[in-house]
Amino acid sequence: MNFEESLRISVRAIRGHRLRSFLTVLGVAIGVAAVITFVTLGASLQADVLGEVAGDRTPSMAVSAGPADAAPGPSGPRQAVFTERDVEEIQALDGVAAVVPSGDVPVAGLAFEGQTLGYNQLTASTPAFFDYRTAAEFSAGGPYAQGAAELVLNEPAADLFEVNVSVGDRVAVVRPDGTRVNATVVGLLAASDSPFGGFAIPRVYVPTDPFYETRLESPNSGTQQRVYPTLTVVAEDFQRVGAVREGVLAYLDGESDARQLKPESYEFRAQTAEDVVDQIRSLLDTFTAFVTGIAVISLVVGSIGIANVMLVSVTERTREIGIMKAVGAQNRDVLQLFLVEATLLGVVGALAGIVLGILGAVAATRYAALPLTFPYEWAGIAVLVGLLVGVVAGLYPAWNAARTDPIDALRYE
Template sequence: MLKLRQAIGISLGSIKSSKLRSGLTTLGIVIGIAAVVANISLGESFNVFFEEEISAQGSNFIIIYSQEPNLFYSNELQIIEKTPGISGVSPIKQQLGEVTYFSQKKNIDIAGVTGDYEDTANIVMESGSFISDQDTFSAAIGSEIANEKFDRSISARSSIDVTLRLEGGRTVTRTFKVKGVVESLNASFTGGGIDRDVTIFVPVSTINQMLEEDDFSAFFAMSDSLEDVEEVSDEVDERLARNFGVSSRDLDDEDAKPYSIFNQADVLEQINQLSDTLRNFLVAVALISLLVGSIGIMNIMLVTVTERTREIGIMKALGFSSTDILVLFIVESIILSLFGGLLGLIVGIGGAYAVTTALDLPFLYPHYIFEAGILVAVIVGVSAGVYPANKAAKLTPVDALRYE
């Protein structure tokens, strides 16, 4: 009976005798395993990156947008504020304005908010402070506006003129004292919130006063925790729907409601679905490389069986059984696959690290990658080696020794 140690020794000797062929044989496995490992690792890295960017837009946020003009007023604000689980809410009123600084004019988004917006949207100040509910003609400006938009940098305590256009073509201009500069997020997307880098924040009461209006365009709210954000969002949705006369049976019909509502959990779920779909597609492509690699191993093992036909005959003449021959060739196939799998793990993790470093992403890899990589390599080795090994095991000593 051939011992496993002997089978490994004989297999290693056969592999060493044909180094180039063995190396080319494992190349398909290396590429396949490396591609799978790199894609899984990059998928995890992108998921964490997106989650961090979305979380930076606000803590457990719930965003309610009006789909009709003159829809949200103080009554709707109070409904949201009184909803259990809401820890903060800021009304929002957005308008494109003309901003003048040292005679230079630029069109910039003006957002009217309350002091709660600082907490609900995770606002961090680069300098100075954010606006408060006691302010009137004060402003907090985005980092890009402060440092890049105008020829001269704008700092805290600077003054800017904001001109808004009213209905009928009239305009109104007011001077605002810059209270602080909002720190840049360097975010790829805003997740449905306001792009703070290119926005000027002013008190919502002031922008309404300038526009001679008293409505709001949206609400940016915050639940007590991320775990409860969906439940709290549903409760806000139900209360607002009742307020606007939408029946409970039409609650899930977005067209039946004059507003739209979504929360942080919704955005994260959509991002994860997109990320998972892309990752699964890339892994499927990588698995094709594994299939090609396994076929390559099978072909080489078939060639090996042919080349070693006389050797097989001698081994059988010396008393080695068909099972011994079967085990010998399967072990050789597994060794080739394991070597390719281990090298593929190293290449895949190294490639993922290089990509995440270049893109400034968090480098992550699930620990199950190692076990999965080795397991896949073994499965490929066994699958690719069974047929050639079975063919070798069925050779009779006489036919094998006569083979030229």
């Protein structure tokens, strides 16, 4: 029996049980559509997040000290070990354009226009922080000055008060001991302060002088100096990032104050923008694989539906199989006939799933306010999956039909 004849008989069998065939195709279509929708959603989320994180990159690295067995990153444990001497020495290294120290200032709250809000900590750094550490633009005003009682808020922080804070207003910083320091608001950062867009955490920034008071004795100079948990080291250009990174780590592991101040179990890390992007990409890949794996379960259920339908079809057509064999049909002809029918169901389901998957992906990305990034290769994969599902699901029923004894089949009622 040639392929065209097998295809014609298969189409006739499918059309003879339209509702059953439709439900079988629908099961495969839902599985394929779920996979395409979730893969597209993951790809769109990855493109959006990585675009935000990597869009305004500078040739910089975040230098910190943390436990050797802890995962690197800004959220990990950090120890304040970098003295002002270390900042000056790193600034003098070849290829270094700037060094931006930063640390946290614990506070009890903020007060403005008679309203006091609980607030845990301020971010203290130099004015260069706004050039290298945040991609947010100033919506009003500008950076603070070192040595001045000034502060910068992002818009979510300004909106915390009943009366919105604006440039030129005076905000009282309430220290943990209850004392207050009046500071002038000199700048407001736009809400795009968050790398994920849409949502930003309220943040307040102040100069290290006079707000940051974490000090230790420098082991090399013997003087009391400010000591920071994080340094942002900026290279002169992207080509020199690797060399600068090696130079910074070599200095820190050598005659630095930080080497003597850090615990023995801690190690120095210099995390570049590329490292951050790779970590985020790995995290999003894991998320996409997880949700796609859940969607694949629907595809497995669809393949079971094809196997069930084909088993029923073999039972219903037992007498037909007997007649075919009686007139000379070989086992391979019967096997081919049922495999073609199962494969046809799988391919039609995959094609329908592509259409449903595209519609689902468009709806999901619009709901999540993400730019649509459609992985076109998954359309081809969906067709191959449908073909594979049809073949695998129909293999046993087709083999079972081919083994049918023609005499028993002709006696079947």
